[in-house]
Amino acid sequence: MDTTSSQFEIANPPSDGISKVQFAPEDSSLLLVSSWDKTATLYNVDENTVKHKFEHQAAVLDCCFSSNDRAYTGSVDRNVRELELDTGNSRVLGSHDDAIKCVNWCSLTQTLFTGSWDKTIRTWDPRSAEPLQSTYHQPHKVLSMDILDDKLVVAMGNRHIYIYDVRNMSETLQKRESSLKYMTRAIACLPSKDGYASSSTEGRVAVEYFDPSPEVQSKKYAFKCHRQVHGDTEVVYPVNGLAFNPVYGTFATGGSDGIVNFWDGINRKRIRQFPRYPDGIASLAFSHDGKKLAIACSYTYDEACGGT
Missing domain, CATH: 2.130.10.10 (YVTN repeat-like/Quinoprotein amine dehydrogenase)
Structure with missing residues (x-):
């Protein structure tokens, strides 16, 4: 939806609840949508068309871009996937021990951060032969994360919020309630x-x-x-x-x-x-230029959000 003019519905939406909408970092026409229907779909919102649909083995709980032509997903099937948005191909980078709730790209370190219901945060370098770098154990299930520059903010069960410096994940900057x-x-x-x-x-x-x-x-x-x-x-x-x-x-x-x-x-x-x-x-989700807002209107699975 363009916040300065019109509103329209995306053609061929997912067939089940939407978990995340995300615009490409430098192209406001590209929107990635993850869903409980086991797909992540790349749309061209200017043309209102589907560019690629990526099938998964289970519900997809989150998605993020690293660039206009590459993105990542986390799924209930526990796998982290890398999506090639220009070709429509994908590959599994690795896995967690439980469903993956959050995926966030860090431009500063050029690494992927994933948070899971297995009470860990993991980092991945897609450029390496073995993408899994490190595992960082948390006290509760990870429910939401965001990264901006050097700060990673992690929301967990039992109302815990941890703040990290992405350049030194071995230490927690702040532990809050x-x-x-x-x-x-x-x-x-x-x-x-x-x-x-x-x-x-x-x-x-x-x-x-x-x-x-x-x-x-x-x-x-x-x-x-x-x-x-x-x-x-x-x-x-x-x-x-x-x-x-x-x-x-x-x-x-x-x-x-x-x-x-x-x-x-x-x-x-x-x-x-x-x-x-x-x-x-x-x-x-807002587009990078602030001109568009994507609104996912769907059943929200309030009883399946992952923890307390």
């Missing part, structure tokens, strides 16, 4: 590079900062969203999608209520609310 009271659903680094936002199953979003000084920590905040009042009852929905506009710094949230909101984090106010979509919002 989420300021949100319920399970983390999504996490995203701030474009300002000084912190991150997280969302929870209980209709809240928190904005936090890396600098542990009291002065900086006093700036962190959390707010309620994606809630509806029906009669005398307030219904609270998980916030599944969280994405920052890389140009303007605003961010979008998407919930199981089928609503997408735009927020001004600096002034702490909502800018816009989109009309309700027919199903929950599973994932959101």
